[in-house]
Amino acid sequence: EVQLVQSGAEVKKPGESLKISCKGSGYSFTSYWIGWVRQMPGKGLEWMGIIYPGDSDTRYSPSFQGQVTISADKSISTAYLQWSSLKASDTAMYYCVRRPGLVIDYWGQGTLVTVSS
Amino acid sequence: DILMTQTPLSSPVTLGQPASISCRSSQSLVHSDGNTYLSWLQQRPGQPPRLLIYKISNRFSGVPDRFSGSGAGTDFTLKISRVEAEDVGVYYCMQATQFPDTFGQGTKLEIK
Numbered sequence: 001e002v003q004l005v006q007s008g009a010e011v012k013k014p015g016e017s018l019k020i021s022c023k024g025s026g027y028s029f030t031s032y033w034i035g036w037v038r039q040m041p042g043k044g045l046e047w048m049g050i051i052y053p054g055d056s057d058t059r060y061s062p063s064f065q066g067q068v069t070i071s072a073d074k075s076i077s078t079a080y081l082q083w084s085s086l087k088a089s090d091t092a093m094y095y096c097v098r099r100p101g102l103v104i105d106y107w108g109q110g111t112l113v114t115v116s117s
Numbered sequence: 118d119i120l121m122t123q124t125p126l127s128s129p130v131t132l133g134q135p136a137s138i139s140c141r142s143s144q145s146l147v148h149s150d151g152n153t154y155l156s157w158l159q160q161r162p163g164q165p166p167r168l169l170i171y172k173i174s175n176r177f178s179g180v181p182d183r184f185s186g187s188g189a190g191t192d193f194t195l196k197i198s199r200v201e202a203e204d205v206g207v208y209y210c211m212q213a214t215q216f217p218d219t220f221g222q223g224t225k226l227e228i229k
Contacts, residue, residue: 059216
Protein backbone atom coordinates (compact mmCIF):
# COMPACT_ATOMS: atom_id res chain seq x y z
CA GLU A 1 0.00 0.00 0.00
CA VAL A 2 1.37 3.38 -1.03
CA GLN A 3 1.64 5.76 1.92
CA LEU A 4 3.01 9.25 2.40
CA VAL A 5 3.36 10.03 6.11
CA GLN A 6 4.12 13.60 7.06
CA SER A 7 5.63 15.04 10.23
CA GLY A 8 3.43 16.60 12.89
CA ALA A 9 2.01 20.07 13.33
CA GLU A 10 4.40 22.92 14.07
CA VAL A 11 4.00 26.25 15.86
CA LYS A 12 6.79 28.73 15.15
CA LYS A 13 7.60 32.41 15.55
CA PRO A 14 8.32 34.75 12.64
CA GLY A 15 11.97 34.58 11.62
CA GLU A 16 12.46 31.00 12.81
CA SER A 17 13.53 28.18 10.52
CA LEU A 18 11.60 24.97 9.91
CA LYS A 19 11.95 21.68 8.05
CA ILE A 20 8.97 19.35 7.63
CA SER A 21 9.13 15.83 6.26
CA CYS A 22 7.25 13.32 4.14
CA LYS A 23 8.15 9.63 4.29
CA GLY A 24 7.12 7.39 1.43
CA SER A 25 6.47 3.67 1.73
CA GLY A 26 4.90 0.85 -0.26
CA TYR A 27 6.62 1.79 -3.51
CA SER A 28 10.02 2.59 -5.01
CA PHE A 29 10.68 6.03 -3.51
CA THR A 30 13.43 6.89 -5.98
CA SER A 31 11.24 6.26 -9.02
CA TYR A 32 8.48 8.84 -8.51
CA TRP A 33 8.45 12.62 -8.24
CA ILE A 34 7.35 14.03 -4.87
CA GLY A 35 5.63 17.40 -4.82
CA TRP A 36 4.50 19.90 -2.20
CA VAL A 37 1.16 21.72 -2.17
CA ARG A 38 0.13 24.61 0.07
CA GLN A 39 -3.38 25.25 1.36
CA MET A 40 -3.78 28.47 3.32
CA PRO A 41 -6.62 28.60 5.88
CA GLY A 42 -9.97 28.36 4.14
CA LYS A 43 -8.35 28.65 0.71
CA GLY A 44 -7.55 26.52 -2.33
CA LEU A 45 -4.55 24.51 -3.42
CA GLU A 46 -1.21 25.93 -4.63
CA TRP A 47 1.57 23.98 -6.28
CA MET A 48 4.98 24.72 -4.71
CA GLY A 49 7.48 22.44 -6.41
CA ILE A 50 8.69 18.92 -6.99
CA ILE A 51 11.74 16.73 -6.51
CA TYR A 52 12.83 13.48 -8.10
CA PRO A 53 14.47 11.56 -5.24
CA GLY A 54 16.42 9.36 -7.63
CA ASP A 55 18.73 12.21 -8.66
CA SER A 56 17.43 15.16 -6.57
CA ASP A 57 16.30 17.05 -9.70
CA THR A 58 14.17 19.86 -8.21
CA ARG A 59 11.78 22.33 -9.79
CA TYR A 60 9.97 25.21 -8.13
CA SER A 61 6.83 27.07 -9.03
CA PRO A 62 7.89 30.68 -9.75
CA SER A 63 5.70 31.85 -6.85
CA PHE A 64 7.77 29.81 -4.38
CA GLN A 65 11.25 30.00 -5.93
CA GLY A 66 13.63 31.40 -3.33
CA GLN A 67 11.00 31.17 -0.57
CA VAL A 68 11.40 27.48 0.31
CA THR A 69 13.83 24.63 -0.26
CA ILE A 70 12.78 21.14 -1.30
CA SER A 71 15.13 18.23 -0.69
CA ALA A 72 15.12 14.45 -0.28
CA ASP A 73 17.11 11.72 1.41
CA LYS A 74 16.59 8.60 -0.64
CA SER A 75 18.36 6.43 1.93
CA ILE A 76 15.39 6.91 4.28
CA SER A 77 12.69 7.49 1.61
CA THR A 78 11.95 10.98 2.92
CA ALA A 79 11.34 14.31 1.24
CA TYR A 80 11.58 17.67 2.97
CA LEU A 81 10.24 21.20 2.72
CA GLN A 82 12.12 23.87 4.59
CA TRP A 83 12.08 27.56 5.37
CA SER A 84 15.04 29.63 6.58
CA SER A 85 12.95 32.50 7.95
CA LEU A 86 9.23 31.98 8.45
CA LYS A 87 6.62 34.68 8.01
CA ALA A 88 3.09 34.86 9.36
CA SER A 89 1.89 34.39 5.78
CA ASP A 90 3.48 30.91 5.73
CA THR A 91 0.71 29.74 8.06
CA ALA A 92 -0.96 26.94 6.11
CA MET A 93 -1.48 23.23 5.69
CA TYR A 94 1.23 21.65 3.58
CA TYR A 95 0.69 18.42 1.69
CA CYS A 96 3.23 16.18 0.03
CA VAL A 97 2.06 14.27 -3.03
CA ARG A 98 3.34 11.49 -5.24
CA ARG A 99 3.50 12.43 -8.91
CA PRO A 100 3.94 9.57 -11.38
CA GLY A 101 4.45 11.34 -14.66
CA LEU A 102 1.99 14.20 -14.92
CA VAL A 103 -0.64 12.97 -12.46
CA ILE A 104 -0.83 13.37 -8.68
CA ASP A 105 -2.07 10.07 -7.29
CA TYR A 106 -1.39 9.92 -3.53
CA TRP A 107 -1.47 12.63 -0.89
CA GLY A 108 0.07 12.81 2.56
CA GLN A 109 -2.16 13.61 5.53
CA GLY A 110 -0.85 17.19 5.70
CA THR A 111 1.33 19.17 8.11
CA LEU A 112 -0.17 22.27 9.70
CA VAL A 113 2.34 25.06 10.12
CA THR A 114 1.34 27.99 12.31
CA VAL A 115 3.57 31.06 12.43
CA SER A 116 2.63 33.54 15.12
CA SER A 117 4.41 35.87 17.49
CA ASP B 118 0.79 29.92 -15.53
CA ILE B 119 -2.36 28.28 -16.87
CA LEU B 120 -5.46 29.66 -15.18
CA MET B 121 -8.14 27.13 -14.22
CA THR B 122 -11.67 28.48 -13.71
CA GLN B 123 -14.42 26.39 -12.15
CA THR B 124 -18.16 26.94 -12.18
CA PRO B 125 -20.19 26.99 -10.07
CA LEU B 126 -18.26 27.83 -6.89
CA SER B 127 -21.07 26.38 -4.80
CA SER B 128 -23.53 23.63 -5.69
CA PRO B 129 -26.43 22.68 -3.42
CA VAL B 130 -27.72 19.29 -4.53
CA THR B 131 -30.51 16.99 -3.39
CA LEU B 132 -29.45 13.49 -2.35
CA GLY B 133 -29.88 11.04 -5.22
CA GLN B 134 -29.85 13.79 -7.84
CA PRO B 135 -27.05 14.44 -10.35
CA ALA B 136 -24.41 17.15 -10.02
CA SER B 137 -22.09 18.71 -12.55
CA ILE B 138 -19.01 20.91 -12.21
CA SER B 139 -17.29 22.69 -15.08
CA CYS B 140 -13.65 23.63 -15.44
CA ARG B 141 -12.13 25.83 -18.12
CA SER B 142 -8.43 26.36 -18.73
CA SER B 143 -6.85 29.54 -20.13
CA GLN B 144 -5.09 27.51 -22.81
CA SER B 145 -5.28 24.03 -24.31
CA LEU B 146 -4.25 21.22 -21.97
CA VAL B 147 -3.20 18.88 -24.77
CA HIS B 148 0.40 17.87 -24.03
CA SER B 149 3.00 17.35 -26.74
CA ASP B 150 2.73 13.60 -26.00
CA GLY B 151 -0.94 13.70 -27.08
CA ASN B 152 -2.38 13.24 -23.58
CA THR B 153 -4.44 15.80 -21.68
CA TYR B 154 -3.37 16.01 -18.05
CA LEU B 155 -6.56 17.23 -16.45
CA SER B 156 -7.49 15.69 -13.10
CA TRP B 157 -10.32 16.07 -10.61
CA LEU B 158 -9.76 15.97 -6.86
CA GLN B 159 -12.17 15.67 -3.94
CA GLN B 160 -11.48 17.18 -0.52
CA ARG B 161 -13.88 16.09 2.18
CA PRO B 162 -14.10 18.31 5.28
CA GLY B 163 -11.00 17.99 7.44
CA GLN B 164 -9.26 15.60 5.06
CA PRO B 165 -6.51 15.87 2.46
CA PRO B 166 -7.57 15.94 -1.17
CA ARG B 167 -7.77 12.67 -3.03
CA LEU B 168 -7.60 11.84 -6.73
CA LEU B 169 -10.91 10.99 -8.40
CA ILE B 170 -10.28 11.30 -12.14
CA TYR B 171 -7.08 11.63 -14.18
CA LYS B 172 -6.42 12.36 -17.85
CA ILE B 173 -9.94 13.76 -18.28
CA SER B 174 -11.97 10.58 -17.80
CA ASN B 175 -10.01 7.81 -16.03
CA ARG B 176 -11.34 6.90 -12.60
CA PHE B 177 -8.63 6.31 -9.99
CA SER B 178 -8.54 3.09 -8.00
CA GLY B 179 -11.49 2.73 -5.63
CA VAL B 180 -13.48 5.66 -7.03
CA PRO B 181 -17.20 4.84 -7.43
CA ASP B 182 -18.51 4.70 -10.98
CA ARG B 183 -21.08 7.42 -10.24
CA PHE B 184 -18.15 9.83 -10.84
CA SER B 185 -17.29 10.53 -14.46
CA GLY B 186 -15.18 13.05 -16.33
CA SER B 187 -15.37 14.39 -19.85
CA GLY B 188 -14.15 17.19 -22.06
CA ALA B 189 -11.33 18.18 -24.34
CA GLY B 190 -8.95 21.04 -25.08
CA THR B 191 -9.95 23.76 -22.63
CA ASP B 192 -13.38 22.66 -21.36
CA PHE B 193 -13.95 19.85 -18.91
CA THR B 194 -16.76 18.51 -16.74
CA LEU B 195 -17.05 16.33 -13.66
CA LYS B 196 -20.40 14.61 -13.21
CA ILE B 197 -21.82 12.75 -10.25
CA SER B 198 -24.74 10.63 -11.43
CA ARG B 199 -26.47 10.36 -8.04
CA VAL B 200 -25.12 12.39 -5.14
CA GLU B 201 -24.62 10.61 -1.84
CA ALA B 202 -24.02 12.15 1.59
CA GLU B 203 -20.34 11.14 1.52
CA ASP B 204 -19.81 13.28 -1.61
CA VAL B 205 -20.00 16.52 0.40
CA GLY B 206 -16.80 18.50 0.11
CA VAL B 207 -14.81 20.68 -2.24
CA TYR B 208 -13.92 19.55 -5.74
CA TYR B 209 -10.90 20.85 -7.61
CA CYS B 210 -9.79 20.48 -11.20
CA MET B 211 -6.07 20.64 -11.82
CA GLN B 212 -3.77 20.61 -14.83
CA ALA B 213 -0.26 19.19 -15.06
CA THR B 214 0.25 19.66 -18.80
CA GLN B 215 2.38 22.74 -18.22
CA PHE B 216 4.60 23.37 -15.19
CA PRO B 217 3.72 24.68 -12.66
CA ASP B 218 0.66 22.55 -12.10
CA THR B 219 -2.34 24.74 -11.35
CA PHE B 220 -5.66 24.19 -9.62
CA GLY B 221 -9.14 25.56 -10.02
CA GLN B 222 -10.48 27.63 -7.14
CA GLY B 223 -12.70 24.77 -5.94
CA THR B 224 -16.42 24.01 -6.01
CA LYS B 225 -18.19 23.35 -2.74
CA LEU B 226 -20.75 20.56 -3.01
CA GLU B 227 -23.38 20.62 -0.30
CA ILE B 228 -26.65 18.86 0.33
CA LYS B 229 -29.88 20.87 0.11
